[in-house]
Amino acid sequence: MTDINTARLDQAYGQLQAHLARDPQWDMPFYQYLTTHTNTDLQHINVPQLAQAWQTTQRALIVWMLYATRVGVLDLYWESHCPHCQNLNQITTRMGDLTPDTSCGICHAQFQTHADQNIEVRFSVSTAIFPERELLIERIPLPTLPADFDFSQPFPVVFKPSISAKDVMLIPEFKLIFGQEMLSQRESLNIQSLTFLFTDITGSTALYQQLGDVRAYNLVRDHFDVLFRAIDQNQGNVVKTIGDAVMAVFATPEQALKAALSVQKSIREFNAERTVENGRVLVKIGLHHGVTIAVNLNNTLDYFGNTVNMAARIQGQSRSEEVLFSEEIYRDQGVQAVLKDDPQLQVSHSLFDLHGIGERQLYSVMLGAKTKR
Secondary structure (H helix, E strand, C coil): CCCCCHHHHHHHHHHHCCCCCCCHHHHHHHHHHHHHCCHHHHHCCCHHHHHHHCCCCHHHHHHHHHHHHHCCCEEEEEEEECCCCCCEEEEECCHHHCCCEEECCCCCCEEECECCCCEEEEEEECCCCCCCCCCCCCCCCCCCCCCCCCCCCCCCCCCCCCCEHHHHHCCHHHHHHHCCCCCCCCCEEEEEEEEEEEEEECCHHHHHHHHCHHHHHHHHHHHHHHHHHHHHHCCCEEEEEECCEEEEEECCHHHHHHHHHHHHHHHHHHHHCCCCCCCCCCEEEEEEEEEEEEEEECCEEEEECHHHHHHHHHHHHCCCCEEEEEHHHHCCHHHHHHHHHCCCCEEEEEEEEECCCEEEEEEEEECCECCCC
16 A cells, blocks of 8 residues: 555545536545555556446546546656557657657667557656655566567567557547647647548528528537537547537547447437428538547647548538448448448448549448438
């Protein structure tokens, strides 16, 4: 057991009560964990292990831990690791301080840092609560290599973070709590694999003319509630709204497709409860997956690059009640499983000329009907 400062811990817990968005069911389990575990345990809290022991998701615990970090119960560190020999290369309390291009001080390999591949997020007990704690710098022993091993070649091991930077960045509460502390206007962070969802309303101009500005605006807000709920239920994160449109990100194509299908189903149910006079909305959705960079745009976390542009172009080609997506989405094993599990989902494909990008084969799904072009 670690001799922590329980008075400071109790004081921080008192501040934690003000954060009503946290899940209070984790207050006592974490309090007991922090007051009964060893120094090593508290320097690198094993979130996957706790999630399994407490029969919950890592995401649920990370949300609580983000609030706990804000009030000083925990400290949060961003660690970049060499993707070849796995060793810790850089550690910081601010994501924007991570160096995008660097070399390993152990194996001398040159590499880029990626939020989803070699940047790990570590939660530790706060130094204010345990002032005797020293920052634990874990060095992983190099694998046994021949004496003439070429250090410029890939190592026979690959680093896999237990909680990656991307895992944390996709949690809405992260942007809410740490929005001003992520990246400066000049900084960016590489992400090797991210899925984008764009939506828009069909004929929104006519909708405003039909209902008037106030009623149409309220209808759009109600439709946002439907979209946000489906996105959140499938572990997505709303990046922003652009007029009547939504941009969201997901860790996997499978999550994004499930969210898109849920949106179309929920919007259909939403419309069924409304009259024509009250207004109905039809939503168009586009999906794409690939490499991107995270940036600070208008003081919030945003994304930039060809993958984002492609996703927006795909959405521009989609039709009412349709989910239109790229070959990169279609090839995903999880997506294939989703499409095969529901016999009502019939897929068609066609070549599209995407403005500024060229011809691409895109795949279309509509609920309960086969799409024909």
